[in-house]
Amino acid sequence: MIKILIADDSVFIRKILTTILEKDPLLKVIGNAKNGEEAVALCKELNPDVMTLDVDMPKLNGLEVLERIMPTNPLPVLMVSSLTSEGAETTLKALELGALDFIPKLSKSGGLNVFNIESDLIEKVKAVAHRKAIMQRNLKNKTLLNNNPSRSTLLSGTGSSYQPTHVSSLASVTRNTSRPTKDVVAIGVSTGGPPAVQKILSGFEADFPAPILIAQHMPASFTGPFAARLNNICKIQVKEAEHGERPRPGWAYVSPGGKHLSLEGRMGSLTLSVREEPKDALYKPSANVLMESVSLLGRRALGVILTGMGSDGMEGMKILKQKGGRVLAQNEASCVVYGMPKAVVDANLADEVVDIENMSVAILNNIYQ
Structure with missing residues (x-):
């Protein structure tokens, strides 16, 4: 009960x-x-x-x-x-x-x-x-750490498998190449999403080397203020996406509520599409629509699925993986609702399962590998 x-x-x-x-x-x-x-x-x-x-x-x-x-x-x-x-x-x-x-x-x-x-x-x-x-367990652990800092190593991973990591610049990220290997990052997210997205984007420097496209399940009246709030907090630029604009590195684009965000064109002439179609999609914006669209970049696309109910994003990730793209999923311990990431993980589509504390680092590492 x-x-x-x-x-x-x-x-x-x-x-x-x-x-x-x-x-x-x-x-x-x-x-x-x-x-x-x-x-x-x-x-x-x-x-x-x-x-x-x-x-x-x-x-x-x-x-x-x-x-x-x-x-x-x-x-x-x-x-x-x-x-x-x-x-x-x-x-x-x-x-x-x-x-x-x-x-x-x-x-x-x-x-x-x-x-x-x-x-x-x-x-x-x-x-x-x-x-x-x-x-309540997190509160208890925080209290124990405050009262006994020497226990930080023991408790830092309680309830999950992560060790918190913070990145202050791209220099902190392992690079296996001098140039980024990804040209776009696509994020699908729902319940519990705003704090998760804020945590990720605030971990990036202004010179982030790729555009970030975000499908957050949210009403139309919320997405503009959400983007503006992120823009005030983050070093990268954040805005509500507009139809026909060209995505730029160092910018994040939030899909307007009630519409779908997708990527169109080809390398060198990519544009953002903001449309109501497909009208029969269960969610607007749809993570499936976004992920399928970025698959046009093949191995140069990175898909990220975060906390949320249901399975939106899983079918789009299948297509992204088939085209050679790479997929990150948020782990269960740090999700408000382990629905959307679970669907991706259960379908064996996730290349990495990452705690939200480490997601900025994981994205940066994948951009340079």
């Missing part, structure tokens, strides 16, 4: 969310908080497995709630977010503070989103619930 706390100042929204969640026999709403202070108190008192958290609440807003609970009592949080540019900015900040994902904000009239989000909400709650144990 997955225990859920709902934090929202609207009685109507609390009731609707409870009704939706308890349609699944594995989900149980154990508490409701009508303001931020109650949310913090009930997290401690009821020890829920997952919390849905509204942003605009009395006493403490959603961001302030995250600032209170994540340092001492972390748990999986799904933000209830309005699909506006303002809602996007707040939600992206919430993800930086430790929230794992978001769901669309319901209208108090009942309207459009009540039934549209039902399966998505249930699926996301189930997908993120397992992260609670990992989040």
